[in-house]
Amino acid sequence: MMQVGSFAKQAILYLFLLQGGMALAQQDSLKISLDDLFKMANMGTNQIKLSNALFERSEEVIHDKKNDRLPTAGVNGSVGYLTNVGVIGLGTMASGFYDMPHFSNSYALQAGWVIYAGGKVATAIDIAKIENRIAGLDLAKDSQGIRLLLAGYYLDLYKGYSQEKVFEQNIALGRDLLTKINNRYQAGAALKSDQVRNELLVSTYELALSKLKDRIAITNYNIASLLGLPESTIIIPKAIEIPDAAKDYSVNDNSSKLSNIALAANPDYQKSILRVSLAEKKQKQVKSSDYPQIELFANATFARPYTFDIPAKDIYAYNNAIGLRINYSLSNLYQNGRKKDIAGKDVAIATLNEQLAKESLSREVNSGFINLRQSFNQLTTLYKQQELARENYKRIADSYLEQLTLNTEVTDATNQRLEADLRVTDAQAEILFNYFQLLKSLGQL
Incomplete structure (x- = not known):
């Protein structure tokens, strides 16, 4: 359960944001890690501020209910x-x-x-305490939800910059090959169609790069908007490495262990348990009206x-x-019957919701575990394909310059190399996102 941070932690985070603000003022860009982005999210997003305010309010309600004993x-x-x-x-x-x-x-x-009072005051205090714990879990859930959203944006941004390098490298290779083709064309050793085909290929890559930059700009704006940063802020992701924990999850068949961890820490499931207790306390509160x-x-x-x-x-x-x-209210003798029936049904409904939440969480953890393992297997295959595509491109490009292959084969090899590089960056980002999704299910993000 998340609570309001201590003064020391807030001061440290404030200094961090202040330094970031100075950097923004100087160069309008912010190179930041995902962990630092999470820290900013805990302090800067309106959703977290709202959840924190509701949590603090629930604490005040406890004190207010305790005053009824005075x-x-x-x-x-x-x-x-x-x-x-x-x-x-x-x-x-x-x-x-x-x-x-x-x-x-x-x-x-x-x-x-x-x-x-038939336990009415003590029950009201217990209800306020349970609602306080639920508010704390809402704060934790919203915090993890914001973190997962930011992680998705951050990985999209990281992937976008990685793909930008891939396109720039392939455009450079394409231009280099085009220069060689132009030289051969001037010498009468290549066809005009070869020249046009490679110009179209480079132009296609440049258009794709332009669209990619637009997507990067949109993702950059989304992050800045979510954190309340100036719209002109340029967010530059730091290098991301796949955590060892993610690799461990992918190779060890421990889905049952993960399910137990999730049941103990997942905010949604813990809320479903507390709602059963809350319904039982409210049922007790209704019954307390039977007493003077x-x-x-x-x-x-x-x-x-x-x-x-x-x-x-x-x-x-x-x-x-x-x-x-x-x-003693005599009207309770004939008015409380319906209220007791409703309270009993509320307990039954809350119990069923808790069972459904448990089943849903088990499925979520299992699918998250399998998706993470599958994404690692996919990356291994794509690394091999990338290696083959690069070797194939080099072989065919050299053969073309020696007039042993057609230009169409060079085009195909170039496209295969580009697609292989892009698929690798996609797969790397997918592993990290699947890992973060699994952590959110476990209540550990």
Whole structure:
């Protein structure tokens, strides 16, 4: 469960952001690692701020509910006008109106302390504590969701810059080959079609590179917007290595162990467990209405005039009272039946949701484990294909210059080399994203 960071941690993070802001002011670019991006997300995204505010509110609710255990106290006063008092048939006294002090005022001090309420106060506190834990899990879930979203953007950006290098390398190779073809064409050793075909190939690569740069710009904007950075910020990802933990997950068949880890730490599943407890506490709260409320009370009053005599006397009367007060609503006998039925159904529904969450999480972890293992196997194959494609390109390009192959074969080999390089960068990013998805399922991202 995430909580508000300590002052020291916030200060360190503030210095980090300040340094980043100075770098932005100087060169409008920010070279940053994924871990540092996560730290900025915990502080800078509105979703995290909202979740944090809801968590802090739930903590205040706990304190508020605990206050219900404290005695209540109050004072009141009144000032008014009294008419003459009318008396009818009071013993031998003649009926009629008697003069009355017309100015009245009274003051009272009242105190009470609930000493028994059928467990209603304690249950309300327990409910507030459970809701606080749920709010903490929401904060953790939102934090991990933002991290996964940022990881996806970051990997897209990293992949985009890697593919940009691939295109630039292939464009350079294409231009180099085109120069050699132009020289051969000038010498009458190559056809005009060879020259045109390779010019079209280089042009196609340049157009693809232009589109790639546009995608990089969009992804860059998405990250900057999410973190509240200036729109002009250029985010440059640092080199990413595949963690050893990801490799371990891919080679060891430990899906059952991962499922146990997920059940203990996944925020969504932990919330489903807490919602069962919450439903049970609310059921107990409904049942507490079957019991009377017993309160210890004390009153002190100070009133003028004294109206318990005829004629009334213009003096203050003061009295105290202390005792037990019992309150019981008879309407609960016929109103609480439906509420109890609803509360019982809520418990059953929460229990079913917990079972469904467990099944869903088990499937999620299993598929995440398999996807990660598959992406590693895919990368191994693609490395081999990349090696073969590069060897094939070199062989065919050399053969073409020796007039042993056609230009169309060079074009095909060039395209195969480019596609092999691009597939490798895609596969590397896919491994990392699958790894982050698995960590999110485990509640460890």
